[in-house]
Amino acid sequence: MAALIASRLAKTIWDEFKVKPSSVTLWTDAQIVLHWLRTESINMKPFVGVRVAEIQGTWSPEHWRYVPTHLNPADDISRGIATADINGRWMHGPSFLKEDKDIWPTEPSQTVKVDTECKTVKYICVVQKKEPVVDAERFSSWQRLLRVTSYCFRFIHNIRRRSQDRLDGPLHSSEVEEARLYWIKEAQQYMDDWKTRLLDLNHFVTSDIIRVGGRLKKSQLPYESVHPILLPSDHHILKLIMRDFHAKSCHAGTERTLCDSRREFWILRGRQIAKNIVSKCTMCRKLRQPPHSTLMGDLPSDRLRPFEPPFSVTGVDLFGRFFLKYGKNQSKKAWGAIFTCATSRAVHLEIVDNLSTEAFLQALRRFFISSWMATHHHLRQRNVIYWSTKRAEGFGQ
Template identity: 30%
Template sequence: MRVHVFGNSPSPSVANYCLRKAVCNHEGEEQCDNVCKYVKEHFYVDDGLLSSDSEKDIASLIKRKHDRLMTGGNIRLHKIISNSNKVLSSFPQKDLAKNITEIDFDSDASCLQRSLGLSWDVIRDIFTYQLSADEKHYTKRGVLSVINGIFDPIGFVAPVILGGRLIMRQALQNASVDWDDPLPEYLMNDWQVWKQSLKDLETLEIRRSFTETSLGDCSKCELHIFSDASKDAIASVAYIRTFNDNGHSQLGFVLGKSKLAPNHGHTIPRLELCAAVLATELASFIQKTLEIPSSATDFYTDSQVVLGYLYNETRRFYVYVSNRVDRILKVSTKLQWNYVPTSYTPADHGTRPLEVNSLRQSEWLKGPNAFFESQNLSDSTLFEVIEPEVDKEVRLLVEVKKTFVKSSGLDISLFEHFSTWTSLVRGIAFLKRKASMWHKDATDDKNSKSCVTFMKESEKLIIKEVQQDIYYNENDCLKKSKPLQKNSSLIALSPVLDSDGLLRVGGRLKNSDIESCEKMPVIIPGKSYIATLIVKHCHNAVQHMGRHFTEGVIRSRGIWLTGCKRLINSILHNCIKCRKLRGSAEQQKMADLPSDRLTTSPPFTYVGVDTFGPWSILTRRTRGGSANTKRLCFPV
């Protein structure tokens, strides 16, 4: 089969494949040139559209494409049309569009050409609209035919078409009226007014180029997309902003869309969020077509609720909002979204019906120049979710609490009322003895227990309560024969539970001849209060000896304190008796010398010298003892 059926469903796809195959037969994208790119990206079924700054380059590109189509697939490229006389003169007359040679580019006459459904005035390089003169019946079918007769893929007159769509929706709500039956009279006035306003569309002229400055000549290019919503419709419109070397900017319309909002079931915040989704869809299409980087795109909305949804990092939303927020953040970042006052957003025109005369002067086509002149866009503001407790789209905060049930009623914080380990053990022993005496199952054997037995049981009870409070997870894992968690502080000690339910240090000394308490010492957390009491008790037992003696006594009693050395050093440092015994000798600071010793004077002015003695000459007894007579001899 050499000829494909015309009008079949896959015919457009087959036509595109044939064009691409005839022009580009390369295996990889790296080998493709600008002719291949032109066919792949700028051809729509059998029409090709291309814009360029250089007349010479575009003429050369079309010629090379013409030759490659003839060589690769015997396909003739013809019906060429351009707004440049120089480009048209580069091709033979048989390849040009019909009557294109009769165009006088120096005159002001219009020359309309149809290009993908749009009316293009080649001489003035503007887009216009041409409406059908056929009168349609006032029925559902007639109304729909008039609305769809306005072909507006770029969205220039989306606010105007919105008025007809709203009338059509009201007509569809009456299910009793068939498609060819006359519509109710209450819609007649609105329909006639809207239909009459369409006549002004033929006088509407829209410049084909985005701005006066070509995109290739501008120093910087930015894409700005606005979104808005009302109870009737949602809308989004995109503008391109170009900058020259002097910093002067120009704003141009790129693409706009307007969609009817559902009749019920949607709040205004939901519709604003849908409009934001529509803005990201426009951004993806424009960025791919115009090759604008995503970082050069900014989004604007007048809904602070939507901005709170996008900037949120703490709350969770229900499915409707969550899915749309995810779709938005896949295309953009939250920092690209900005707030715009309602009076400045041009997307507001796409949410309400607008007449053609009002559309000419509106910001929908011209762009929000006043907004860019009055706002400092470099300032970024962080938005929060507005009233999350009231917003039905925000999930309620759920707090999960885990309750630990203890088998004993002792509160280890009460241990801090005791200043010594002995007083704490005696107090618990006294309570146990009294409880055993008044217990209903008390027997003589229980009452005959010695105080030593109660003291030992009290020590075990105190240590067990502290272990269960601080090492609850470790106790629970060992009771269930599960391995300890990797972040447990006791994992290096290989702890085990003994018959009394106490945590003890595991190891490899089970077969040794030493005492059982030294084989597997009981574990006591060093940060607990009883650890301080035990260290002080053992320190007093060794008569305030050093750290090694105190630590040795603790080990010999079968106790393993976590962080033992640090705790002992801290207690010894604060022990008053140890500081007195181990303190260094104090040195007396001498007073200042008297002035007599510092003043220059003759010898012996302030000092006397005993030259010869004294010598004892005569001694006599007295009633109280003896008396000596001393005589001194001074030389003359």
Template identity: 30%
Template sequence: MKSLLQDIWTNEERIGWDDVVPETLSQRFYCWYDHLENLESLAVPRCFRPKCGRWTQQHLHVFTDASSKGFGAVAYFRTVFEDHSVNVSFVMSKTHVTPVKGLTIPRLELQAAVEGLNLALTICRELEIDLRQVTFHTDSQTVLRWIHSKTCRFEVFVNNRIGKILRNTARRQWRHVAGDSNPADLCSRGIDPKDVDELAYFHRGPSFLTLDPSEWYTWEEIADPEERDINVIRVLAVKTEDENHAIDRCVARFSSLVKIQRVLAWSTKFTNNVRARLREEKPMGGELTVEEMVISLTKCIVRAKELAFAEEVYALRKNLELPLRSKLRNFKPFLDEDGQMRIGGRILLAPIDYAAKHPILLPASQLLTKRIIWDYHVRNIHVKTERLLTDLRSRYWILSGRKVVKSVLNNCWPCKRTSAKPSPPLMASLPVHRLTPHLAAFTYTGIDYFGPLTVRVGGRGRRHEKRWVSLFTCFTTRTVHLEVANGLSMEEFLLCFSRFVSLRGRPKVVYSDNGTNFVATEQELRQALKNLLLSTKNFRRQWLVNKLSGTSLHPMGPTSVVFGKGLYNPANGQ
């Protein structure tokens, strides 16, 4: 079916979505469609070890093949039991049609081998199998020749795929299989539904896997082609970079920049003294000087520059233009007399330090850069990112500086402890009085006082007196009502409350804090209502109950936030 779809897409007539498919292609489709009913009898065994009993060995075998129509791979488990019986079970397969641009058969066989490797990687990852225990089978001697070759003389297409194979597998894992014994042949040429019986052999696996490995087909290693048959280009590559450089080992071993400077300075001093003794000169003694410490740091910076900016350093030394892909082109860099790379610019005549006019370029990927950042961070008493970056730029310019500084500060435990934020406790659910909708304003009310405020009263004989403000807040709508009180007594509050009720209506529930005027008012109202009910006849008593009941005053504690204190206290500040 994949091959048919590809033929439709690549047809010379350029068939569109609404066009009629040519007769030859439609006949192929109907032939395929008419035999789909044969697939009803197809059964795929999914148990890897259907036989009961203990097994001793289980290995994965992957077969690959390719043709002009397509390529693919199929995997089987070969299980050996204690009674030396062998069971071969189908695991999975993968097929692809040949690319439209066209490839030679050897390259298609190589592509099939890569597909077999991808199939094995998937199975090994999902079933937690060691990839080194997988055996690969191919009927292409050309692919095996490429895999077993010891010299690199391949084109880019072949070289990339052979490199992937050798990075994940060993040469000994690849075996040759005869073409008529390769079950992946069905993956490459395809099969019609009318030939569904061939799939039984495909799911059962090749018969030679049930034999002892000594009886399998052995492929005699083919020698590499002679030099005259191919165009061999030999390249002599010399690696100038020393992986065990003393400066690199010192930077990696010590986390303190001062320690690195001292170790390198003492090592340099010792080397110079040994050479002086050989020349019968007087060695240098005493403690380290500031100049020796600066020289050791300069050597570290030059080494980091050579590792990260090798092409740029070569271009600057040869007075060439920097590469177009270089990140340093906009910085106009140059090399000073010590070999350090500095930033150019137009402020050469500025009356500031030379290091500030032309800071040293530091790569973001080098460990020395992080050592310098950490040294500045500690010496400046663990400052934050922006301040630390400003101090660094007075002498150094770090590529992606803010990102590198943040990565260093993220590993500073003293900074983590000082900047840690306490986790707030989980607040309780809001009471129903703060969530009830579709009610009149001030149905549920909170009361508080703020003040005193000094006001000027009187006419000619003006004087200053204190006034307080009674604050009424609606729990639902956050509406605010203010009443002026001459004092904090119970009588003044009752006057304020009476004026509030006259204007806004009687609230259903009133909340307040435990102020003495609120508590006394609640007790006074309760006692007054009780006395009124006792001294009134029955029909008047019922009328008063209906008229006066319905408003309840609830004094609360000073920390009752969710019940209203936190609701109207912010209004006090406003």
């Protein structure tokens, strides 16, 4: 407030002078006031900032100088003075004003360390997010994403070159590899704490790409397999990469898909991603769909006779052909007749020389002789079922 009153008073006196003085000097014994006057008022709190702005609008900081407290005559009245001393420094001013300016008091070199009247500085910065060349979320194929990215890079390359240096025609392998490395680096940007995490993987950086260490340096495997690329699990391209390996492995299971992917990439939580890809694969769901099962009808009454002897109800069918060896170097074609008990599921086999009726009847007679208890026979030959209820002893008649 004292500095503000001095500024207003000096401005009033300046305006009343018809002949303006060559210079105006304002004095204060408060170093903090000098610090405020040399600071922009916008950086100060409202109470001090408004008054500092008014002073700065009237007098520049060069008009202000420092006077020590013991040489300041303004303190004589505020601190008390004898009436005999009023006619001294209070009326005529300090004695150093009559001396040369070079010997006037100077401001100490000590600066203000803490200023409570200054506003707290809040740093505001604009963070511009670097967008990728294309939006990977719009793609469902890893190979298609690489091709589209390669064409984008070719377009950027061509607009910066002359017509004779531009690229055209099909994509080169180097262009696809450039797009592949670009998306790998883009995905690895999400791994902010990779230096402190996953120390057991012994990871390292080569060509701006994070790779996994290991103990296979002396093996004959390719470098990509010995030191696979480390990738996070929360980027969209990880799903595309895993889906691509799943398709290349002919829609194999989770473990095979994960094994193939680790030949080039070490994906965090890779087994979970592979399991998710396999479970949602349309082709795998079709191939692994269980067959449709239908409800079977009721068993016939002939199959439900648990207390009857074996072969009471018998079914018969032919199988073959096969060759029977007899003699020294001779063989003969033959077929087999299988007789099955409908109740106990017992089996009886007979050899049939040919597909004639006589050969089958002979096999049937041999069966009746060995299984004389058979009463019901289900004969199936060429998809025709014959029912017989004759007794074995009457079959030959």
